[in-house]
Amino acid sequence: MSDMIPVRTQEQYVRDVAEIMAIRARGAAPKALVHTYGCQQNVADSEKIKGLLEQMGFSFTEKEEEADLILFNTCAVREHAEDRVFGNVGALKNVKRRHPSLIIALCGCMTEQEHIAEKLRVSFPFVNLVFGTHVIHKLPELLFSTLTDGHRVFARGDDSEDRRIVEGLPVHRDGDIRAWLTVMYGCNNFCSYCIVPYVRGRERSRAPEAILSEFKGLVAAGYRDITLLGQNVNSYGKTLENPVSFAALLRMLDEVPGDYRIRFMTSHPKDATRELIDTIAGGTHISHHLHLPFQSGSDRVLREMNRGYTSAQYLALVDYAKRKIPDLSLTSDVIVGFPGETYPEFQDTVSLIRQVEFTSLFTFLYSPRVGTRAAKMPDPVPAEEKSKWFRELCAAQEEIAARRCAAMVGTVQRVLVEECREKTGLLTGRTDGNVIVDFHGNPDSVGAFADIKITSARNWILAGEQITK
Ligand code: SF4
Incomplete structure (x- = not known):
């Protein structure tokens, strides 16, 4: 007789978790509270997590006291966000004391970092399940282990997971007007301040057919504003067997008939092409909105950041885009206080925003991330000084935004x-x-x-x- 253990399928895990949870919830539908931190990619991931939970019989609640499962989908981009997560997880200890069968789970970018997983292992013993961005599709199996094995479950992706794209996961969308559609995962750029390539792996693009099919489904379901997501959408398609440019993908989607808008983010300036700008200009449904993070107006700082373009190259691209699309709305991300940045270099950033006149800016104070190159750079400017620069930049942008908005009065x-x-x-x-x-x-x-x-x-x-x- 063979003593091989039969491999369980995803469907079996889904069914088994549903049965166990129904017993634990005494016949009622178990409830999950899913809280998402961070960017739109995390929001899109949470919609998949909720889709899987729904398959396993969960309904959703915003109340901790009602929940049978509390899951935090975390963000690692800034230290402050991580501190907030630890604070909020710590507060769950009391909820768990009152409700011992509560399952507490953490996933997302934070948990892909070894030192964070270790901290959760040692200092947060009441957390039952920790899993990374690469294994979201395995949630039914991971929950099954959590419920049956009697020990805590920690799961992060290995090299093979890093290369995989799992299609066909159920999605529980939070809204019915705006939708997020991931076109690619990961990033190859290794900007010196950024943790994303370490926690989300190398670039992987979804097949255009899979994107088109999901897109058509969203349009048919009445979604009016569809945002294509990727850490660097302009790299889309480079790693496919039959490479396709992002502009070509946009044109393909734009042909789908219907009353809707397409947006996309994020565009890396070094990979944004004139073909992309021409595609936006010639599109039927593509918004005249381009989110193009420049991060710094100083060429030395851009070099240290490993961004791969100069401020002049950025401005030349913006100039081309404005000529082709006169009503273009530009938005961007900026980092203030990168290690070693001087006040005159910061002034280059202020000068760049005045030249471009962005509709809005996402401004960030530099936050060191363990494991990145920038975290090891000397950082002599005191925090108070950086905060002063930050306020100066925000004031300049407010003035620009107010002027741009005032110019729209009467239109x-x-x-x-x-x-x-x-x-x-x-x-x-x-x-x-x-x-x-x-x-x-x-x-x-x-x-x-x-x-x-x-x-x-x-x-x-x-x-x-x-x-x-
Ligand atoms: S392009 Fe740079 S900033 Fe953006 S995700 Fe990749 S490494 Fe991070």
Whole structure:
């Protein structure tokens, strides 16, 4: 007789977890609280996690006391975000004391780092399950082990997982107007400050057919604003057997008939091509919005960051884009206080934002990440001084954003209506350039596009009146 243990399938794990959880929840549907930290990629991952949980019979709650499973999908981009996660996990100890069968799970970028996994192992013994970004698809198996093996489960991807893309996972989408669609995973760039290539692995692109099929499904389901996601979408397709450029993928998706917008993020300036700009300019559904992180206006700092472009190259690309797409809305990410940055170098950043006139900026104070090259660089500028620079940059950007918004007063903008606020009855939506507009109008317009006459501007938020019902 063979003593081989039969391999369980994903379906069996799903079924078994559903049965065990139903018993633990005494016949009621078990409830999960999934909290997401960080970027849109994490939001998209959480939607897959929720899809898998739903398959296993879970419904969702926002209340810790009601939950049978609490899962934090974490972010590793800044130290502050990690500290917040540790604080919030620590607070769960009391919830678990009151509800001993509660399962506490952590996943995401933080947990892919060995020193974090170790800290969770040693200092947070009440955490049951820790898993990395590469093994999300194995959640049913990991939960099954957590529930049956009687010990804590720690799982991170190995080299083979690093190269895999698992298609066909169920997705529980949080909204029904805007959707996230991942086109690629990982990053090959190794910017010297960034932890992403270490925690999300090398670039892997989904097959264009798989993306097209998911995209068509979203359009057919009525999603109006679809954002294509990747750490560096402009590298899309380079590693496919039959390479496809990101611009070509955009053109393919843009041909799908329907009333919707396509956005994408993030674009790395060194890989953003004129072909991409021309594609946006010639598209039917592609938003005239480009998120193009420049990070610093100083060439020396850009070199130290390993960004692969100069400020002049960045400005030349922006200049081309503005000529081709006059109503283009540009947004960006900036790091203030990179190790060794001087005040004159910081001023180069301020000067660049004044030249480009971004619609909005995501500004970050540099945060050292263990394992990155920048974390070992001398960093002589005190934190208070960096904070002063940070405030200076924000003030400059506020002035630019207010001016740009004021220039839109009197224009008519096509706005995707996202919500009717209960308290005020005001509707809110986004322009093609991703600027928020509050307006009086028809609540039945939620989920549709409407033409809004812009009547006033408050810093970076617009106010208006609906002129199409
Ligand atoms: S391009 Fe640079 S900043 Fe962006 S994810 Fe890759 S390494 Fe990080």
